[in-house]
Amino acid sequence: MGKGVAITGMGIISAIGNNVAENFTSLTSNKIGISKISQIDTIHKDDIMVGEIGETNTQLEQRLDIAENQWSRTVLIGTVAAQEALAEAGISDINEVRTGFISGTTVGGMDKSEQYFYDYPENPSVRQHITGLHAGDSTNKIAKHLGLKESFVTTISTACSSSANTIMLGARMIQSGQLDRVIVGGTDSLSKFTINGFKTLMILSDTYNTPFDNDRKGLNLGEAAAYLVLESDAMVEKNKKNVLGYVKGYGNANDAFHQTASSENGDGAVLAMEKALQVAGMKPEDIDYINAHGTATPNNDLSEGRALIRVFDKKVPHFSSTKAFTGHTLAAAGAVEAVYSVLALQNDTIFPNLNFKTPMQEFGICPVTELKKKKLGTVLSNSFGFGGNCSTLIFSKEA
Amino acid sequence: MKKSVYINSVGSVSAQKTFDDGFLENIEQRSDTVLAVVAPNYKDYIPPAAARRMAKGIKMSTVSAKNAMQGAGVDENEIDAIIVGTGLGCIGDSEKFVSDIIDNNEQFLTPTRFIQSSHNTVAGQIALGIGCKGYNFTYVHSAVSFESAVLDAKMQLEQNEARTILVGGVDELVDHHVSTHRLIGHIKEEPVDTMSVLKSGTSGAVFSEGAHFFVLSNQKRTSCYAELMALKTFNTLSPGQLGDNVGNFLKEQGLTEKAIDLIVLGYNGDVEFDGYYDILAKGPFSETPQAYFKHLSGEFDTASGFGFWVANKILKHQRIPDPVKLNDLHRVTFETVLIYNQYRGENHSLMLLKKC
CATH class of the missing domain: 3.40.47.10 (Thiolase/Chalcone synthase)
Known part of the structure; x- marks a missing residue:
């Protein structure tokens, strides 16, 4: 029987809160995050409900002190969640030991790619988003913002199990002794791409989603980012870390x-x-x-x-x-x-x-x-x- | 006790004629800024009705994966896991779906392109095709997508969590991606001859595509190409830190630079970033036989899969084909090969192979 891998920090931003504490409050007070869509102009806005993060890109950019329209929303929310996870784990010098970063995403920078798809030839001021179509680009940007250098950084994209799989890989890398600690999780913002994609599959509900109900009508798309810090036993022992779970x-x-x-x-x-x-x-x-x-x-x-x-x-x-x-x-x-x-x-x-x-x-x-x-x-x-x-x-x- | 990891077979579809058993005997010489693959006869591998609906990435991967499984003599039911690296997945379908959304104002869309846009489509399709219910991962991290897949496989085989794993890298060359990357100078402005890529003197790379699959196992088969000794990736590396990191990587394997019989370098002819390779080629490995490969394969996120293919072939056949030679140095036998790759100064990787 294997020993568990310690979780020492968590961060999250979702439709029900901008951090772990707010998410917990919502979960324990039946405060749901499902609403009509407000931040994407889609023709489906009257026939779908979504789990949208309240803050606009501008608000997120200001909070992170990022220049306007340089990053995809996927990167913005990912950075917010990753920073919270690191803070809770009490990590100030990210390069102090062998630290990895493994992120999951499906859309990456698709929100910007779809917005500027035909604009790139005429508009040089939006060309920073061209490389954002690479899913790994969102991970790279977050890693860079966290200050991670000369390290193991990768991205997993296995659709809706992506970030579960980052936790799996992270745990295995700690257990095999390749890393001392690793930040794992994922980030996906809403986009017309996924809204229309799931629409064509006819699995979007036009009202509040009802899991496991006999009359369920489909899913509500949501956006969120969440990361966890996993650490080796030696790190936990050395730094007397508070362990949240395994x-x-x-x-x-x-x-x-x-x-x-x-x-x-x-x-x-x-x-x-x-x-x-x-x-x-x-x-x-x-x-x-x-x-x-x-x-x-x-x-x-x-x-x-x-x-x-x-x-x-x-x-x-x-x-x-x-x-x-x-x-x-x-x-x-x-x-x-x-x-x-x-x-x-x-x-x-x-x-x-x-x-x-x-x-x-x-x-x-x-x-x-x-x-x-x-x-x-x-x-x-x-x-x-x-x-x-x-x-x-x-x-x-x-x- | 860690088990050893062997590369028991290779499969390739690339800008060279690599889908058969040859080893770069006849080079496709072109003068261009983008290179499409030399397509195999897909009908030999895929029923035509199915092939019509398939994205190019799936087709290339199917051929490459089938050749790899055949080369290792493994049955479909012996594959315990499928791990794929891809920078962009079936990007052709993603781009078409986006343009359809815009052109048709979010109406009259069909799901096929959206479904194939999922980055794990290739790994999922292969699993579906061979009925593999095992572990199925897809890595999508630019120039270390393929390396991430290989690293994952290596960990599982060493711990005996799996015995035989199909590992691959695939990327497609498509119009919108090319036209946008021209705008930001990532693609060369002027065509360059295949054998003159390193002398281009210009920035940007020649873009391309390809699919490379390998059967990795912790049991050596008679078909074995090489043993995978070590692999490491770095999100950043400054030029000043490269030499030390390579030294440390080799030291962890009990080796020095002198012990390397061949270094395979990811030169792509971009004058802005080829300096990284020069640091090794003109520094600690100046007395080592050297090879390069992206003039033949072109540049794409999983181009290192072609480099891995070249290194494996050299170890198996014990000869370096002339078109990949970077210098005239030779060794009587090639025991250890080091592959170093990076793209635009980011996502560096080191892979160490040994003759098996």
């Missing part, structure tokens, strides 16, 4: 069923959960709470629900999806929900799966719909993405 298990598998849809019985999800349990050296009954992927699409919730029943047999632990609060934040979702999983552990609290009314006709399991106090030692978090990508993380209070 990455105890992880697993990635492929559904190998369809490019965008999950298999009916959730084969990939089952494999990912089983691998994570194996890495953690745990049995299904050791899991106290599941933060489900629960996007509220007909396909995901059925597939994930069936996978939960297969893995946990008839004793599916308390579970909920927090996407009714935040919307589906794509590449950031895994890290957002990692932060929520750690908050759940720290506060012995299960966050409610809002907007749930009617149990699904296919099975009898129902999510936790009200804030619930419960002694939590372990939380399992799922993230699934296009390309059949299925990831599971297990967080624990004790190493």
Whole structure:
């Protein structure tokens, strides 16, 4: 049984708050972040709801002291979250030891690429966004702003499991002794690209998303950035670090069923959960709470629900999806929900799966719909993405 | 106990005719600022009906991956994991989807281009094609996308978390990407002859595309090309720090510069950034046989996949083809090869290979 990797800092910005404390307040007071879209001018604005971060680009630029229109919104929110994570971990000299940065994103700088797509030839003043189309460019910019030098920096893009996979890679790099500490997580801003893409797939809800409800109509897209600092035991010991929780298990598998849809019985999800349990050296009954992927699409919730029943047999632990609060934040979702999983552990609290009314006709399991106090030692978090990508993380209070 | 990691086979689709068993016997000599791949006959690998819907990146990768699996003699069900690096994914579809959004005012769109835009489309499609339910990752970090994929595979094989992994790098050359990168001077203004790239005296690079796949395993097969000893990437490196970092990298393997039989350098003929390679070529490795490759492959985010292919081929065949020779120095046997790459002064990588 492997020992967990310590989490020493977290940072987040989402539709329900600009930092960890605000997100926790929203999660425990049923304050949802879903609204009509205000910052992107799309013809779909009257028929979709989104989880939008309140601050405008200008406000974010001022907060970070960045010149106007140099960065994508993905980079702006990513920097805010990464800085909070580093501050909480008490890291002032980022280059002091072997520090890595692994970020997940799907859209990268797409918000600017789509805005200036035809303008580049005529307008030299927007050409700084040309290289922003590289997903890795957002990661590079954040790393540079954090002052990270001569270090391991990379980007993972596996659609909606991207940042869950950064946590997995980060934990493995700490465990294999390649890094002393690593900042992991992800960032994705809203864009016309993703709004229209999901629209063509006909999985966007025109109202508040309702995970695991029989009458669910689809997902609300969201935007967010979240990062966690993982550190080796030696670093924790040397600096007497306060440990927030541990990455105890992880697993990635492929559904190998369809490019965008999950298999009916959730084969990939089952494999990912089983691998994570194996890495953690745990049995299904050791899991106290599941933060489900629960996007509220007909396909995901059925597939994930069936996978939960297969893995946990008839004793599916308390579970909920927090996407009714935040919307589906794509590449950031895994890290957002990692932060929520750690908050759940720290506060012995299960966050409610809002907007749930009617149990699904296919099975009898129902999510936790009200804030619930419960002694939590372990939380399992799922993230699934296009390309059949299925990831599971297990967080624990004790190493 | 860490297990050794072997490169058991290679597969390549590039601006050279590399999809067959040859090793740069006949060079495609061109004079241009962009180079498309020498396309294999895709029908030999992919049913025509399926190929019509496929992005070029998926097609190139399918050929390259199939050749790699065949070369190693592994069955599809022996692949435990698929790890792909790509700077931009199927960027042709992404660009078309964006232009469709703008041109049609967000109406009349179809999902195919959006779906193929997902950066992990290639890794997902290969998994779907061979029914691989194992670990499936995609790295998208500019010039170290491919290296990140190889590093991940190396970690898993060393720890025996997987025994056989299909690892690759792929990028497409597409119009909008080319026209915008011309605007910012990343592409050369004037055409340059393939064998004169290093003498261009101009800034920018010759852009290209390609797909390179390899079967990595912790079990050596008779097809083995090389053993992967070490790999390290750096987000930044100042010219003054390069030599020391290379020295330290080799020292961690118990080696010195003198022990390297061949250094493969990512020169792309950009006078602004080729100086990094000069530091090594004219400094600690001036007495070492040297090779370069981007004059043949062109520059793209995963061009180091071509460099990795060249290094593996040299170790297996124990000869350096004339078109990649940077100097006339020779060794009787090539035991260890170091590959160094960077792009525009960022995302540096070192890969160390040993004869197997």
